[in-house]
Amino acid sequence: xxxxxxxxxxxIGGVTEVVALIRKDQGDTLSExxxxxxxxxxxxxxxxxxxxxxxxxxxxxxxAGHFSMGWWS
Numbered sequence: 001x002x003x004x005x006x007x008x009x010x011x012i013g014g015v016t017e018v019v020a021l022i023r024k025d026q027g028d029t030l031s032e033x034x035x036x037x038x039x040x041x042x043x044x045x046x047x048x049x050x051x052x053x054x055x056x057x058x059x060x061x062x063x064a065g066h067f068s069m070g071w072w073s
Contacts, residue, residue, distance in 0.1 A: 020028040027036065035041070038056065039049050065071035
């Protein structure tokens with residue numbers, strides 16, 4: 001049951017991302033949304049921006065270890 005839900009969610013996300021990459025419109029991929037939220041390349045960075053970036057980086061490190069080696073399961 002839960003595997004089917006994960007496969008469905010990943011498929012929907014994957015198809016959405018592929019369509020966004022093919023269309024090449026500005027700001028339609030997930031990465032571009034995250035970059036906008038975190039103000040990547042913006043000179044107006046604030047302490048909140050840096051904390052948000054650090055939290056995203058920590059989440060990515062956790063996901064990489066969890067998915068690739070089963071750490072923190």
